[in-house]
Amino acid sequence: MSADCIFCSIVDGDIPARTVHETDDVLAFLDANPLARGHTLVIPKSHAQHVGDLDDGLASDLFAAVTELTPRVQAAVDADGANVGINDGEAAGQEVPHVHVHIIPRFEGDGGAPLHAVGGDRPDLSDDELDAIAADVSAALDG
Numbered sequence: 001m002s003a004d005c006i007f008c009s010i011v012d013g014d015i016p017a018r019t020v021h022e023t024d025d026v027l028a029f030l031d032a033n034p035l036a037r038g039h040t041l042v043i044p045k046s047h048a049q050h051v052g053d054l055d056d057g058l059a060s061d062l063f064a065a066v067t068e069l070t071p072r073v074q075a076a077v078d079a080d081g082a083n084v085g086i087n088d089g090e091a092a093g094q095e096v097p098h099v100h101v102h103i104i105p106r107f108e109g110d111g112g113a114p115l116h117a118v119g120g121d122r123p124d125l126s127d128d129e130l131d132a133i134a135a136d137v138s139a140a141l142d143g
């Protein structure tokens with residue numbers, strides 16, 4: 001854990017939260033500053049800042065909780081859909097440096113935007129550039 005991490009403090013019970021689901025390794029609670037009714041955060045109980053810091057077992061447990069919770073959160077607030085996402089890193093808008101998955105219920109006509117709206121100016125990439133990016137990612141995984 002990290003002593004000054006607000007989510008570690010929630011895990012430890014030092015800061016109260018509206019817990020909706022808990023396992024040995026994962027905790028889910030309502031966002032204290034919700035973007036929508038039912039906005040829920042799902043976190044690994046052990047401190048990790050980035051998704052790439054999660055080991056395979058914990059990543060699996062985390063996503064299993066997300067898949068269980070998403071339809072149940074939607075049903076609880078009678079939502080029409082949900083955005084599920086992670087802000088990974090400061091540049092992406094991560095405010096608490098402890099991995100957290102947002103489940104944001106969505107309602108017809110709520111005025112919100114799709115995840116596509118989080119990107120900045122769209123790059124104009126050639127086929128060669130796309131091939132090079134794909135090769136770099138692939139090589140990084142195989143390395």
Ligand SMILES: [Zn+2]
Nearest residue numbers: 005008047098
């Ligand atoms: Zn933490």
